[in-house]
Each structure stands twice: as structure tokens, then as C-alpha cells.
Amino acid sequence: AYTLSTACSSSARAIISGRRLIEAGLVDAAIVGGADTLSRMPINGFHSLESLSPTLCQPFGRDRAGITIGEGAGLMLLTREPQPIALLGVGESSDAYHISAPHPQGEGAIRAINQALTDAQLTPDDVGYINLHGTATQLNDQIESMVVNALFGERVPCSSTKHLTGHTLGAAGITEAAISMLILQRDLPLPAQDFSLS
Numbered sequence: 001a002y003t004l005s006t007a008c009s010s011s012a013r014a015i016i017s018g019r020r021l022i023e024a025g026l027v028d029a030a031i032v033g034g035a036d037t038l039s040r041m042p043i044n045g046f047h048s049l050e051s052l053s054p055t056l057c058q059p060f061g062r063d064r065a066g067i068t069i070g071e072g073a074g075l076m077l078l079t080r081e082p083q084p085i086a087l088l089g090v091g092e093s094s095d096a097y098h099i100s101a102p103h104p105q106g107e108g109a110i111r112a113i114n115q116a117l118t119d120a121q122l123t124p125d126d127v128g129y130i131n132l133h134g135t136a137t138q139l140n141d142q143i144e145s146m147v148v149n150a151l152f153g154e155r156v157p158c159s160s161t162k163h164l165t166g167h168t169l170g171a172a173g174i175t176e177a178a179i180s181m182l183i184l185q186r187d188l189p190l191p192a193q194d195f196s197l198s
Helices: 007-023 040-048 107-120 138-152 169-186
Strands: 029-036 072-079
Touching (some): 007 072, 029 169, 072 169, 107 138
């Protein structure tokens, strides 16, 4: 067992690490997950960045005003055995553009998405759903919209779950992967949200 701490990507990195352990033949199964609780430190940090919303989180909405911090945890069992829902590819990038802002052209996100598509041996046309990061900050949502539109166009259904859970920080990757898995497994409708003028 080991711990990863990479801020909001921590539990997503745990999923990637579990997959790599299985691929390397070191384990047959990996229990991966993440948890994060509300505390003063992240609240004060996001407040100092002027990123906290005074209202509900509205990813990609016209009136979005920033993040709402949530609290959550999740675990997932990854196995070598075939499953109905599978993690086909992963990608990651640290563009080091700014401590709290994405690259203006989304270079890091584009690199990570292209790595995941290559790893999965898929093209953008093969993708049927995208769970967006969707923090509801003006800049993040704008850059993410631009990246998704550039790589996938407007044909792929997208949603963000942060209007349901808040931003669960280190648990965001695992909670959003679990919600996405349920959407796919149970053919659930996408979580309703306002994408107007995003």
C-alpha cells in the first residue's frame, strides 16, 4: 500500500497507478481510492485565489462563480479479469504553466487526452461520453470547453458532476470515475446542468 498526494488529481492518479501495477504484472488486482474532508486549509486556499462560489457550483453555466468544496471518498477494485466497464487508456500531464491556472491553449490537457486515446488505441470518434472536470471557475471551464471542442467537436455528450457533489478535491477522480461508471453501466441520463453560454 502507498499514498499519492497530487492535490485534486490524487485519486485519479491512484487509479492510473493501480492500472500500471496490474499491467506490469506486479498484482492481479488493485484497490484504489481517495478521500478528502472539509477543513480550513483548502477553504482558505481557494478563498485566497478568489475561486469559491457564494452560491451553488454551476459548471459551464453562464452565471458560474467558482467552486463549491465537497467532501467525499471512494474505492474501486481494478482487476486483470475482463469487466463490462474497463479502463482502456490513461494520460497525464503537468504543464507547469501556473500554480493554479491551466495553460491558455490547454496544452497539458490536450497532451493528457491524446496520451489516453493512444494508450486505449481509440480515436476521438470512438468516445461516447466525457466527464468534464468542470470546476465552475471562469478560466478553467473556458479552457476545458476549448480543449474538448478542439479534440472532439460538439458530438460527444459531456457533463460535470461537481454541481451534484461539489469539488471533492483529492477524492474528485475516484468519485467522478464511480459516477461515470454508474452512468455507463445503468444507462442513466446525464446529470442535468446549465451549459448555456459557457
